[in-house]
Amino acid sequence: MSSNKNALIRYKTLDKCLKNKYRKYTLEDLIDECSEALFEFEGKESFVSKRTVQLDLQNMRSEKFGYEAPIEVYDRKYYRYSDPDYSIHNISVNESDLKAMNNAIQILKQFKDFSMFKEMNGVIQKLEDSIHSTHQKSIIHLDKNEQLKGLEHIDILYESIINKKVLRILYKSFTAREANIFTVHPQLLKEYNNRWFLICLYKGKMYNLALDRMEHIEQEENTEYIDQNLEGDEYFKDIVGVTVSNTKSRYVVFSVDASNAPYVRTKPLHKSQEVVSETAESTVFRICVQINYELERLLLGFGDCLIVHQPKRLRERMREKFRTSFKNYQNLDAEENQRSQ
Known part of the structure; x- marks a missing residue:
């Protein structure tokens, strides 16, 4: 898991502890709570150091992330918020924040026609209403093509990766005379040069299958999913495009x-x-x-x-x-x- 996700989980855990009125937390208690939260999220032992939690508390007190949390130490031992109603999730936003959020909304709206983003339309509308969006025209235009063949498969591929489901894909490459069935373990979705690809495990090897060559997809319920734990940035770090091989860089x-x-x-x-x-x-x-x-x-x-x-x-x-x-x-x-x- 990335360090950013680790930090977010720790901040959320510390916030829960510091606003708890019915328990006293020492620094050691906070360390244990953060370690346990990371263990629950990752499913493996995750030890959080004393220095890490001390730095987290310092960051929460500061303006670094806009929290300025009123963290106090009482009885020279226990940690809590001096304001019992405070939470990092109740942060007010200023005019600059509203402008940044509005700009982000305009970019998100460009994805509205992709099937996998359709359910985001309601969320985007709520954001616009809550921050009083100016409904300005987008001045950032992303290169996209909603008419690409294969985009209709993104939903089931995305859901299968999230839910770790094996797929049976009827696939016809440009060089094949007939379509063939591939039973694959989907790992990542990758866009390159305005085309989408599924990175998957097939017969013990990694393959990339173009979405526009997929004719039919269904989930295979009787086969156990094999998770390769791929991180996109790491997997493609030595690559231009999508084709990864066992050759050296x-x-x-x-x-x-x-x-x-x-x-x-x-x-x-x-x-x-x-x-x-x-x-x-x-x-x-x-x-x-x-x-x-x-x-x-x-x-x-x-x-x-x-x-x-x-x-x-x-x-x-x-x-x-x-x-x-x-x-x-x-x-x-x-x-x-x-x-x-």
Whole structure:
């Protein structure tokens, strides 16, 4: 579990203890309560240190998170709120907070047509009413396509991941003549380049299945679910796109001409990107990733303004693809010349 979730659980637990009028809590009691709350949430032993709880109490007292909690120590031993009606869940919001929430609402409203967000419409409306939203037009536009085939499957896939259900999916890849049934253990949903994918366990290996190739989905009740405990950020950390393999990450070194280098510099191809060297003609970049289909497509998309230097095998593959593309254009020109004669 992420450290942010840990902290939220501890703050919630401390708040419950500090506003309890019928029990006295020492620092050791608060530590035990936080440890027990984390154990209940994670299902495994979670020891919270004394320093962590002391820092949590300090943060709750401060303006850091907007709490400014009136925590006091009485009898030099016990902790409580000096205001018996106080709770971190009763925090008032200022004008700046309202503006931030209003902006967030405008972004959330852009997802209203996705089936998995439909039940959010009522929540969004309540938020708008409660903060007196100005109903302004959205000035942040997210790239999305509600007409994508396969979006109708998101609900059952999402629910199956949450509820740890095995699925039987009738799936037809672009290269298959007929659809096949895959019995999979769904783990993650991933969006890349305006397409959605299901990351799942199939016959002991991880696969990514495109939602637009799924023809039918049903839950398999007689098979025990296998949870891979995947964290998206960790699973895709060395990846451009969605295809993860067992191969090691490689340094990919490429140069971009001077006119296009600023675009690559300000929108890195991967979080590992760094500048190796720079001249008036071009900039050399380096990323550390697994080499997959999506990376090749991304690099090819830069056309003649990008050159791959390393690794050699990737460079040769890129060269061959450009040769084939050039040959295709030559053949097209020849056909048009013949038709015009």
